[in-house]
Amino acid sequence: MTIDIKTVHKISRLARIKIEEESLESLKTDLNHILGWVEQLSEVNTSNIQPLYSMALDNMPRREDQITDGNYPEAILANAPEAEFGMFVVPKVVE
Amino acid sequence: MTKLTELTLCEARDGLVKKQFSAKELTQTHLQKMEETRSLNAYITETPEVALKMAAASDEKLAKNEELRPLEGLPIGIKDLFCTKNIRTTAASKILDGYKPLYESTVTQNLWDAGAVLLGKLNLDEFAMGSSNLTSAYGPVVSPWKIKGDNRQFVPGGSSGGSVAAVAVGSALATTGTDTGGSIRQPAAFSGIVGLKPTYGRCSRYGIVAFASSLDQAGPLTKDVRDAALMLKIMAGYDPKDATSVNIPVPDYEKMLSGNIKNLKVGIPKEYRVEGLNPEIENLWSQGIEWLKNAGAEIQEISLPHTKYALPTYYILAPAEASSNLARYDGVRFGLRTSGKTLDELYELTRAEGFGREVKRRIMIGTYVLSAGYYDAYYLKAQKIRRLIRQDFEEAFKKVDVILTPTTPTAAFAIGEEPKDPVTMYMNDVLTVPANLAGIPGISIPASFTEEGLPLGLQILGPTFEEARILNVGYVLEQAAQFKEKALKLRTSI
Numbered sequence: 262m263t264i265d266i267k268t269v270h271k272i273s274r275l276a277r278i279k280i281e282e283e284s285l286e287s288l289k290t291d292l293n294h295i296l297g298w299v300e301q302l303s304e305v306n307t308s309n310i311q312p313l314y315s316m317a318l319d320n321m322p323r324r325e326d327q328i329t330d331g332n333y334p335e336a337i338l339a340n341a342p343e344a345e346f347g348m349f350v351v352p353k354v355v356e
Numbered sequence: 357m358t359k360l361t362e363l364t365l366c367e368a369r370d371g372l373v374k375k376q377f378s379a380k381e382l383t384q385t386h387l388q389k390m391e392e393t394r395s396l397n398a399y400i401t402e403t404p405e406v407a408l409k410m411a412a413a414s415d416e417k418l419a420k421n422e423e424l425r426p427l428e429g430l431p432i433g434i435k436d437l438f439c440t441k442n443i444r445t446t447a448a449s450k451i452l453d454g455y456k457p458l459y460e461s462t463v464t465q466n467l468w469d470a471g472a473v474l475l476g477k478l479n480l481d482e483f484a485m486g487s488s489n490l491t492s493a494y495g496p497v498v499s500p501w502k503i504k505g506d507n508r509q510f511v512p513g514g515s516s517g518g519s520v521a522a523v524a525v526g527s528a529l530a531t532t533g534t535d536t537g538g539s540i541r542q543p544a545a546f547s548g549i550v551g552l553k554p555t556y557g558r559c560s561r562y563g564i565v566a567f568a569s570s571l572d573q574a575g576p577l578t579k580d581v582r583d584a585a586l587m588l589k590i591m592a593g594y595d596p597k598d599a600t601s602v603n604i605p606v607p608d609y610e611k612m613l614s615g616n617i618k619n620l621k622v623g624i625p626k627e628y629r630v631e632g633l634n635p636e637i638e639n640l641w642s643q644g645i646e647w648l649k650n651a652g653a654e655i656q657e658i659s660l661p662h663t664k665y666a667l668p669t670y671y672i673l674a675p676a677e678a679s680s681n682l683a684r685y686d687g688v689r690f691g692l693r694t695s696g697k698t699l700d701e702l703y704e705l706t707r708a709e710g711f712g713r714e715v716k717r718r719i720m721i722g723t724y725v726l727s728a729g730y731y732d733a734y735y736l737k738a739q740k741i742r743r744l745i746r747q748d749f750e751e752a753f754k755k756v757d758v759i760l761t762p763t764t765p766t767a768a769f770a771i772g773e774e775p776k777d778p779v780t781m782y783m784n785d786v787l788t789v790p791a792n793l794a795g796i797p798g799i800s801i802p803a804s805f806t807e808e809g810l811p812l813g814l815q816i817l818g819p820t821f822e823e824a825r826i827l828n829v830g831y832v833l834e835q836a837a838q839f840k841e842k843a844l845k846l847r848t849s850i
Contacts, residue, residue, distance in 0.1 A: 264724070276679060276723040277686075278716055279704040291717055291778055292724070298779050299668040299734070305741050312739030313746060315570040316556045316795035316820075317600035324596070336458040342693035349688050351699050 263293050360385040361526035365430055365583040366610075368529055372418060372429050379418065379429025383411035383473050386431045390475060390527040396498045398518040398527060400436045401444050402476040407431060410473040417471070425471035426590060433528035435519045436477035437484055438464050438574070439563040443474075447565040448482045448492035451685045451710025453692045461563025462595045463532060463574045470590045475528050479518030482712045483682065484539055484567045487784035488774055489517025491714045496771055499547055500525040503808045504846075508770040510810065513543030513784075519577045520547040530578045530587050534564060536571045537670050538763075538788025541800035544577055545763035545813025548802040548843060550830065551577050552584045553788075555820045556795035557602035560595030568677035569600075571670075571792045580840075581831045584799070585609035588823060604821065612824040613831045618652035620829070623756030627663035630765060630786055637762045637812055640804045644760055644814045647836035648829070656756055660748040665741050666790040671782060672725050672738035673793075678715075679722025685710060717778065746794040753819040758829050761787055763800040763813035787815065797823050801830045803837040809846045811839075 264272075269289045273280045280288060334347050343350040360382055363371065371377055387404050414429030439445050439457035446452050460468075468474070481491040488511040489497040497517035499510040501524070512521045516533030520543040523531055533540040535553035544551025552575045559574040566572060576587030589610065594603040624645060629638070645655055687693035687706030694709045696702035711719065725734035752759065765786055775781045791798040797820070800813040814833060818826040 268724075269720075272720050272724050272727070275727060276719050277683075277700065277703040277707055278711065278719065279708040280716075281708075288717070288720070292720060294777060294779055295671060295717075295721055296724075299672055299738075302665055302668055302672075302737055302741055303733075305662070305665055305737075305744070307737060307740035307744070310740040310743055312736055313743035314739055315600065317570075317602070320602075321599050322596075322603060337689075339458055340455055340690035342687060342691070351688055352695075352697060352702055354699050 264289065264296065361389045363529070364579045365529045365586055368430055369427070373424065375418070379411040379414040379473065380408065382429060383407050383431045383475070386475055386527060386529070389525070393500070393525050393527050396500060396521050396525060397495050398479055398497055398521040398525070399433065399476040400446055400448065400479050400494045400518070403443060403474055406443070407473050407475050414471055414473065425469070426586065427467060428471035429473060430471070430529050431473040431475045432467065433475050433478045433519065433522045433531040434464055435480055435516050435531065435533050437480060437534055437565045438532060439565070440464055440474070440477065443477065445477065445565070446494065447484070448480045448494055449710065449712065449715065450493045451692045451707070452690070453710070455691050457563070459563060462560035462597060463564070463591050466590050466593065478522055478531060481515035481517065482715050483565065483678070484515040484534055484536060485678070485714050485718055486514045487538065487542055487781060489514040489543070490771070490774060491712055493712055497521050498771065499768055501547065501768065501810055503810065510768045510770050511546065511774065513546030513768060515539040516543050516577060520544055520549055520551070523549045523577050523579060530576060530583055532574060532591065533577045534572055534574050535792065536567050536674060537792050538785040540575045540577060541763050541788045541798055541813070541815060542784055544800040545802070546768040546811065548811030548839065549577060549579060550581055550584045550799065550801060551575065552588060552799045552823070552827070553791065553797060554588060554592060554823055555797045557600050558592045558797070558821065558823065560593070560598040560601045562595055562597040566681040568674040569681060570677060571674060581801070581827055581834050582610060582613060585613060585827050607824055609824050609827055613828055615828070615831055615835065617648065617829055617832050620653045620758065621756040622648050622653045622655050623658035623752055623759040624655060625658050625660045625663065625752070625759060625761060627660050628761045628787060632765050632783060633762070634766045636806050637765065640812050640814065641760070641762050644803060644833060647833055648760065651832045651836070658752045658756060658759070660752060660790070662741065662744045662748050663790060666745055666793055667782060667786050669738045669741045669745065670785070670789045670793060671721070672734050673742065675718040675722035676726050676735050677722070679719045679726065682715070682719055742793050745790055749794045749796055757818070758826055759817040761815045761817065763787060763815040767806045767810040767812055791817050796820055797826055799826045799830045801833045801837070802839040803833060804839070805842065805846060
């Protein structure tokens, strides 16, 4: 599978990263190089193999479903580039 | 008397107890070394005031002859991926510009509770993505190692590049690192120090800036094996704030360093003779086998059939998890913000400006392999192969107690001579990545040098939660290799 400029555009849109026009071509080359290289995985027979998402899922500890944290809006907002009235400020969103 | 910056962590501990020097003196000497070696760019943030305050508190305890904490008064450095309360934390990315966490990571809290002194926050590859420390927004770290009669500067390895450089040069007694695909073991090998990646779940990930959550694990970088044992005991442990941390007791690793490996079964995986393995490293591997044999171990060839698929599997899974984890850097809640007319434009411009080239590349790959239509072909396929890789190790550990391999396929490369295409660069981690995918512990021991005089490391892998065992084998290798003694002869002073 090779990806074209249109696909690079689409991925950058999904990832919310603006890519400058002049970088598109080299990024496309890099991505195709990496994807071409991982292609070798298709030669492994994985029928009847269950995916392994994490080491931890088998014996995760359980806890009571209770609130144990929170109630410090100032701390949450302390690092915000822009905050007002106890809220994060973003450009106006009207749909 | 040995210079204070040349002491190991354990030697400094013993010196403090015997009152040969004070915690303040010990800290000041390290701060001075930090200043003298600024050209290495190991530290992103220096915290001398915090350090002296913590050292003074330790001196008070030492004066009162109170029961001492295990790391009382010992100055260490922290990879700048661990959140430290009210102290700038950057992940070596522009996107976290100005970020000061309001909480402390569990691992660093454990270290402060044990009496350690914070010298500063150490440079790394941006978001720990790299094997050279060249992707840091704060500039590359320069290795303290040089070749005699050669002006080139070498990479310390990565991503924990600042952490290894500081230990190697003596601007910290020990440091913390994180290892997602080799980021502790590979730079430890490049820089001639000990680096331990514990079992997944052994150390809490709470408060560590996330890269690939199912693979990330914190561990120590130290001058020798005994120091690694001491550091790990403090760093490790169950943490209710990290659901993936495991609730089993932490043994006293230092006490378990017996040096006895008689009849221990050591596996040599034939698939690790990878393409591009430097002949000097092959020789070192054979030498390592001899050392362990001489100490009474039994050597066995084993097979880990899916080894060659580990690296491509990793380069699907790690970017996929990263693309999801790094979605939080949106210009709204913390760090850098680039204005845009719409919310989407704000996101797109902030992330374009804030992330470096390698991080963008990985987010893009991750986004692609998780996108509709490709998820099964890439992401799901890779998770299935991950199970096969873990099964390889499970089968192997039915036959052997530990596995011995080289840590890296080559020695460090010079800054400016790094591979230009990403895939060749990724090959640095070909021997370390399988342990992350399987969740097992691994340690890199400095063992020899290239003909030119650059360090090389051997890696020991063990079954889950057998850190004590790999430390003990590392201890045997360390004694056989006499690396420190050889290094003293070779080392060009800075």
